Amino acid sequence: MKKRVVVTGIGAVTPLGNDAFSTWEKIKNGHSGIAPITKFNTENYIVKVAGEVKNFSPDEFMDIKEARRMGVFTQYAVAASKMAIQDAGVEIGSNVDPERIGVWIGSGIGGLGEFEDQHKRFLDKGPRRVNPFTIPMFIPDMAAGRVSIELGAKGINNCSVTACASGANSIGDAFRVVQNGDIDMMIAGGTEAAITEMTISGFTNMTALSTNPDPTSASRPFDKNRDGFVIAEGAGILILEELEHALARGAKIYGELVGYGATGDAFHITTPAPQGEGAQRAMKVALNDAGLLPESVDYINAHGTSTPYNDLYETQAIKAVFGEHAYKLSVSSTKSMTGHLLGATGAVEAIFSLLSIKDGIIPPTINYQTPDDELDLDYVPNVAKTTNVEVALTNSLGFGGHNATLIFKKY
Missing domain, CATH: 3.40.47.10 (Thiolase/Chalcone synthase)
Structure with a gap:
């Protein structure tokens, strides 16, 4: 018999705020997190705006030495996961069995920014100067891997890479694992940090991005004058939990995931x-x-x-x-x-x-x-x-x- 699955914790890093609740307050009030791009000089680019994460400090969530060995997308995932776990009232190894909680976090692109930086270094300074952490900084599964390490979650550890469906697929795939009774809880969601020169160039040249330079009107879904999407970054994490397990530990419940x-x-x-x-x-x-x-x-x-x-x-x-x-x-x-x-x-x-x-x-x-x-x-x-x-x-x-x-x- 399939288990019922509820959501007992949430965490987020977004262009509107560095937690789920401040983000939601702005969403309810119709505020926008879209602004001119600051990550690089856009003088030679026809795309001028993006949804950048603002004032994010990884040292608030992880050891700064370890953070320097992570891609930014991984930093976002670790931060959002720690917020979600705290929100759920979970202490892995105390009130939750480490082997009964897993991680499933997707990313469409992974650490492309880190790859771009190291490729420039490779061309400028030669192969011996490439950062030895380059590969684990950009492979998409490393967000899930790092979250597992940081939190001590020893259950299934996975990553769905399905472009813009990665976060939803990861939640759905994690849902199945809990529903089937294979595990009690999953840390599930998606993360991305791909506002880079190459990403913007690639999406622009396929005419996917809005070329409207006005951040107050560039993203206009369903409007007749829509002209493309506005790229953004961040992470969203849900704690999926088997219902009886959640009730047994007195967890608060946001809602039930019932279909995928x-x-x-x-x-x-x-x-x-x-x-x-x-x-x-x-x-x-x-x-x-x-x-x-x-x-x-x-x-x-x-x-x-x-x-x-x-x-x-x-x-x-x-x-x-x-x-x-x-x-x-x-x-x-x-x-x-x-x-x-x-x-x-x-x-x-x-x-x-x-x-x-x-x-x-x-x-x-x-x-x-x-x-x-x-x-x-x-x-x-x-x-x-x-x-x-x-x-x-x-x-x-x-x-x-x-x-x-x-x-x-x-x-």
């Missing part, structure tokens, strides 16, 4: 399948997994990237799955405020979905000014909505045709 759907488009390396065909199937699989009818969903935290194709096809997918109910539920894109955190985005948006259930607040899609005739759902324009949320669904769709849907329910 994962599909492949088998269509194109970057463009989603027409009508969001793969996303449709992911949502249907998740609903079936949860044993829920489409009419039970109150809120969809959309992938909503602010690209022409994604927003159109995701809207079409929602209509195909939900029928007339699509016009009764609320659909918003928090990427309008955070930007697109790539491999971390699904995890951060899972946190927003949970908190929308807990607080009865549906976050807005800000910067929404000009309706698009083909996009006619309730995108919660510009101002949050206060209403009871029993069930929230969140989509994450990645390059390569990866589609992941998670469904959370009020406990």
